[in-house]
């Protein structure tokens with residue numbers, strides 16, 4: 001097990017980086033704790049693989065330190081870092097048997113053969129590979145080969161962390177779920193720090209206790225799946241997590257809150273004061289489609305919208321509405337009445353979030369310096 005601390009870390013692929021856009025990893029400080037099961041989630045190109053390769057030692061960061069249990073490993077080569085990396089495509093020797101593939105990292109370290117035998121059998125058992133141990137690896141299916149790749153990562157008992165870089169890309173959709181479950185069990189059994197890179201939110205939330213959401217070379221939020229859903233720290237997290245993502249509306253300040261077009265939304269006085277102090281005019285309000293309240297009819301507290309479209313997804317429906325020219329998505333249960341032509345909605349206060357320069361502002365939070 002190891003705690004991995006990325007301290008003031010930044011990385012640029014360009015020789016003379018001089019502006020933030022030159023950095024694939026913008027300066028960050030982040031800790032993966034001992035024995036945690038984590039996901040690193042983000043869209044293509046946000047820097048996930050770069051970050052993983054810096055941790056495993058395949059890449060040397062431009063700035064900052066990588067610390068394992070408090071000790072800097074920047075100058076330690078990958079093979080001496082006791083970190084295993086599992087890639088998108090299985091890395092195995094086709095000419096060897098499954099047993100010899102699993103035994104390879106141990107024999108490479110001159111581990112006594114008795115120990116090799118017992119450890120390979122233990123790992124094969126955990127990954128349900130025992131029946132295949134004598135088979136040649138070349139004849140196996142993609143998921144069996146990927147299980148061998150994972151097994152090669154797990155087999156060394158000195159491995160302190162395993163980094164998975166989209167390991168289920170080549171796996172059949174039906175088998176993905178099974179392998180994810182297996183990885184979770186293995187995490188519980190071997191108590192190893194695991195960081196699992198994916199761009200799939202479902203994959204991230206079924207595997208990980210905590211998810212780091214990456215965007216534009218930064219970790220914009222590190223939290224449980226529930227925290228990411230209920231209180232996205234950054235508008236990107238709101239948009240990226242959830243199906244469909246959060247409704248985000250560009251607004252301006254108004255007397256008691258914010259407005260867009262002729263629509264005024266009242267906010268708590270503390271929030272109005274906080275917004276007044278902020279120099280930026282880049283203000284958005286965000287609300288999840290699940291949290292918009294749909295009334296049965298006109299109501300003094302409700303906004304009247306045009307109903308544009310209803311998408312029936314079996315157990316729930318998505319209403320596409322237009323309010324003052326802005327499109328909103330609302331999720332309703334299958335047994336809820338569908339409005340006709342006009343819909344009356346409101347935004348429950350606790351679920352209406354305010355973003356300035358894309359980051360959440362919270363009038364009650366200590367993070368804002370208001371204690």
Ligand SMILES: Nc1ncnc2c1ncn2[C@@H]1O[C@H](COP(=O)(O)OP(=O)(O)OP(=O)(O)O)[C@@H](O)[C@H]1O
Pocket residue numbers: 013024042043044045046047048049050051199
């Ligand atoms: N070897 C390289 N040389 C130059 N730029 C690179 C190199 N590798 C990655 N980049 C750039 O760094 C940024 C981050 O890339 P990275 O591969 O880490 O993202 P990612 O989130 O893993 O994407 P994906 O999910 O598509 O693999 C991208 O802009 C990419 O184009």
